[in-house]
């Protein structure tokens with residue numbers, strides 16, 4: 001199979017319609033068979049529930065080319081499960097795990113020419129999405145739903161690759177105390193757009209949100225979880241019920257503990273402690289592991305000892321190890337890699 005002729009090393013993180021996507025609809029209490037389509041557009045009723053009441057959710061995962069030329073995905077069962085949890089909270093019909101994985105396999109296979117070659121630093125980003133597609137005018141869940149899974153080749157999420165980024169403490173809350181912070185609902189991102197643009201206008205790459213009840217503890221950023229390395233080289237992982245259970249973060253914790261012998265401490269992290277940390281990084285499928293060089297807050301700016309020029313030593317090691325596991329250069333824990341081709 002001949003790869004597409006793209007500038008793989010300079011893709012950025014942007015939408016690009018590629019050859020195939022996969023779709024199924026839910027109505028009368030069941031999912032249709034579903035299958036591949038070439039049409040990137042969706043036609044909906046003006047009264048579709050998603051337009052008015054934001055009944056929508058999504059996932060994000062990646063496919064990689066391995067050194068020996070196979071195409072693999074990373075822990076897709078975790079995304080399938082998380083999407084089911086999200087659906088339950090949003091009164092949407094959970095998609096069976098086998099259907100999610102079938103959609104993934106078929107889409108990646110059909111678009112194999114778009115999966116970036118090994119060694120380019122790029123990957124195929126896969127975006128499963130579900131919406132309340134049925135017409136609904138009273139505030140209630142839709143009676144029809146649409147699941148679609150599409151993909152595109154991407155490079156770095158943040159400009160500059162692994163150069164440390166500057167972020168700011170948001171002046172807004174991301175999640176209500178008993179709200180939807182722990183699920184991947186579209187509404188969590190809608191409300192983050194204004195703060196995100198404010199951060200960008202002020203020269204910051206992202207917002208870091210504090211807990212919505214007390215504004216004392218670190219939560220996460222708009223699109224990634226946060227990690228710290230303390231002075232004793234322990235990996236400090238903020239714990240909260242209102243952050244997304246990131247697959248990347250859970251994998252990095254395992255990698256830190258079992259591949260690198262780090263001590264991992266998962267606990268609530270006060271923002272007042274952050275100034276004493278040695279390294280800070282954001283982690284997620286899109287972000288992979290992006291080093292943070294500086295955090296701006298109303299109480300002053302925090303510059304981490306790892307600096308603004310390069311990724312910190314521990315962050316660099318866990319990032320490299322995870323990437324090597326994802327592209328099968330080093331052996332993955334049981335069940336992490338799903339070979340597609």
Ligand code: PLP
Pocket residue numbers: 060220221222223224225244245246247248249283284285286
């Ligand atoms: N937190 C938020 C708010 C996100 O949108 C994402 C991206 O999916 C993550 C964290 C990272 O999660 P994962 O590692 O599963 O991609």
Ligand code: COI
Pocket residue numbers: 059060061222223224284285286287
């Ligand atoms: C991902 O990392 O897959 C996400 O969904 C984050 C998104 C904000 C780009």
